[in-house]
Amino acid sequence: MSILEMKVPSPGESITEVEIATWLVKDGDYVEKDQPIAEVDSDKATLELPAEESGIITLKAEEGDAVEVGQVVCLIDTSATKPTGGDAEPKAEEKSPEPVKEAPKAEAPKAEVKPAANYATGTPSPAAKKILDEKGIDSAQVSGSGRDGRITKQDADVASVPAMGSVTSTNGSRSTSTTKLSMLRRKVAARLVSVKNETAMLTTFNEVDMSEIFRIRKQYKEEFTQKHGVGLGFMSFFTKAVTRALEMYPDVNASIDGDFKVNYEFCDISIAVSGPKGLMVPVLRNAETMSFRGIESNIKSLAERARDGKITVDEMTGGTFTITNGGVFGSMLSTPIINPPQSAILGMHNILQRPMAIDGQVVIRPMMYLAMSYDHRIIDGKESVGFLVAVKEAIDNPVQFLMDGDERKGLEL
Numbered sequence: 237m238s239i240l241e242m243k244v245p246s247p248g249e250s251i252t253e254v255e256i257a258t259w260l261v262k263d264g265d266y267v268e269k270d271q272p273i274a275e276v277d278s279d280k281a282t283l284e285l286p287a288e289e290s291g292i293i294t295l296k297a298e299e300g301d302a303v304e305v306g307q308v309v310c311l312i313d314t315s316a317t318k319p320t321g322g323d324a325e326p327k328a329e330e331k332s333p334e335p336v337k338e339a340p341k342a343e344a345p346k347a348e349v350k351p352a353a354n355y356a357t358g359t360p361s362p363a364a365k366k367i368l369d370e371k372g373i374d375s376a377q378v379s380g381s382g383r384d385g386r387i388t389k390q391d392a393d394v395a396s397v398p399a400m401g402s403v404t405s406t407n408g409s410r411s412t413s414t415t416k417l418s419m420l421r422r423k424v425a426a427r428l429v430s431v432k433n434e435t436a437m438l439t440t441f442n443e444v445d446m447s448e449i450f451r452i453r454k455q456y457k458e459e460f461t462q463k464h465g466v467g468l469g470f471m472s473f474f475t476k477a478v479t480r481a482l483e484m485y486p487d488v489n490a491s492i493d494g495d496f497k498v499n500y501e502f503c504d505i506s507i508a509v510s511g512p513k514g515l516m517v518p519v520l521r522n523a524e525t526m527s528f529r530g531i532e533s534n535i536k537s538l539a540e541r542a543r544d545g546k547i548t549v550d551e552m553t554g555g556t557f558t559i560t561n562g563g564v565f566g567s568m569l570s571t572p573i574i575n576p577p578q579s580a581i582l583g584m585h586n587i588l589q590r591p592m593a594i595d596g597q598v599v600i601r602p603m604m605y606l607a608m609s610y611d612h613r614i615i616d617g618k619e620s621v622g623f624l625v626a627v628k629e630a631i632d633n634p635v636q637f638l639m640d641g642d643e644r645k646g647l648e649l
Contacts, residue, residue: 240289240312246305247278247549254278255419256301256309263295266318273310275545277419282545285309292316300416364392371396424515431574436612439571442624444631446587446602449473452634456647463649464529470584471507472531474559476638477630478582479503479524482557485623489556491577492614506555506575507535509542516542517575519555528647563587569605579614582627583607 244254254276261273267287274285287293291314297303360368360375364387368375378395380387417425431437453468460468482489482503490499503524506517518538523531541547558575563586572583583606590603606627610620630637639646 237313238315240291240314241308242285242288242310242312244276244285244303244305244307244309247276247283251278251305251549253302253304256297256299256303257282257418259295259299261293263293265293266316267291267293267312278549282418282420283548284545287312289314290318302419360387360392361389363389367392367396427576428573431576435574435576437574437609438612438617438620439607439609440617440620440624441569441608442606442628444604444606444628445592446470446604446631448634449631450602452643452647456643456649459649460528460647464533466529466532466536468528468647469532469535471535471559471561472528473631473634473638474582474584474627475505475507475520475523475526475531475535476528477627477634478505478557478559480630480637481623481626483524484626485619487615487619488580488610488623490614491556491579492611493577497614500556502556504554504556506552506558506578507538508558508560509539516547516552517555517558518542518547518551519553521554557581559584561585563604569607571607572609574609574611580608580610580620580623582624583609 247254255278257275257277259274261267261271267273267290269288269290270286272284273287273293276283276285289312291312294311294313295309296311297307297309303309360378360380361382365375367389368378368387373392373395375387378387378391379385381391382388449470453470457468460466486499487497489503490497492498502522505520505523507520509516509518518541520526520531520534520538526534538547538551541551555575555578557578558572558581560572560581561584562570562572563584567585568588569585570583572581574581585605585607587602587604589600591598592601592603594601606624608620608624608627635641635643635646
């Protein structure tokens with residue numbers, strides 16, 4: 237017999253512990269080499285754990301267990317041979333005893349008949365009768381807890397609560413369920429609370445006219461897709477508008493390290509993506525050097541990896557500024573929370589057709605509210621407002637500010 241000990245690999249620097257989120261196999265199963273056998277949560281991402289060799293697996297940790305990096309979580313008997321497939325018969329036989337479980341269900345109505353009879357025969361005490369009369373409740377509808385089913389004052393008080401319009405109801409389900417938060421969710425929660433407590437966070441707002449971006453996408457979307465193999469979305473326009481504004485207002489592209497301010501000479505843009513385990517923020521490295529095609533391609537790749545649980549920790553760390561789009565869920569306006577140690581975040585929202593006064597005329601335009609939350613300890617009002625205005629002018633007029641006056645050249649068409 238040859239036994240392989242599978243240990244928890246390091247997901248990235250500074251991570252010393254992970255949590256077994258889900259076992260994808262059962263104890264005693266035969267696994268193939270590189271087959272995903274578990275999903276593990278770190279404080280930054282959910283990752284798959286592949287089998288290092290083929291063989292029969294023995295689990296050494298339970299779901300929800302916190303295990304240290306390097307700890308043995310399972311054993312694989314590599315000398316075991318793969319089963320030839322004789323499991324179908326037993327599994328089919330396991331279902332045969334199930335109809336026996338239906339027998340108790342036939343007895344259940346008998347137990348329910350007895351209390352129903354008590355409701356009708358129970359008589360209220362004088363105090364209970366007064367309460368029921370005041371609330372217009374028929375005593376036949378009240379279950380008495382006193383001797384011989386007598387309705388007490390307490391029974392009447394309880395029965396009167398639903399009649400007074402309380403949200404409490406005896407007809408609907410009152411069940412609850414409790415599940416442990418994943419390590420990723422617990423870490424996110426702790427980080428969000430620390431941001432609120434440890435930063436001087438403010439939010440400034442503006443609105444942008446999406447008419448020009450709508451026109452460009454409508455005119456060039458198919459040609460862009462055919463040439464570059466990726467769609468032309470809104471995020472590339474906003475990413476380029478943000479990198480331009482960060483170069484104009486470098487204090488927004490900075491962070492605090494103790495008593496020092498750290499300014500970044502590059503723009504690593506974190507893009508918030510909703511994944512199966514919660515919010516993830518993959519990073520576009522040196523986004524200031526990317527074209528529209530480069531931004532769209534990288535966002536698509538990172539988003540797919542995040543949703544499939546294949547993104548690495550390194551791909552989600554080190555951003556200098558974050559863009560989040562609540563508009564995909566229908567949000568009209570919000571105050572996004574800073575992603576530490578960054579100092580600012582831009583929130584996009586849904587696009588609505590609204591009447592606007594343009595050159596003395598009321599016209600209908602596709603408008604979007606923008607919200608920028610920033611750390612006032614390092615970013616002053618002048619920089620924050622100026623930054624958002626710079627983003628606005630680039631979105632309102634992308635040909636001039638993002639494409640050097642030539643939209644086809646800007647899109648590499």
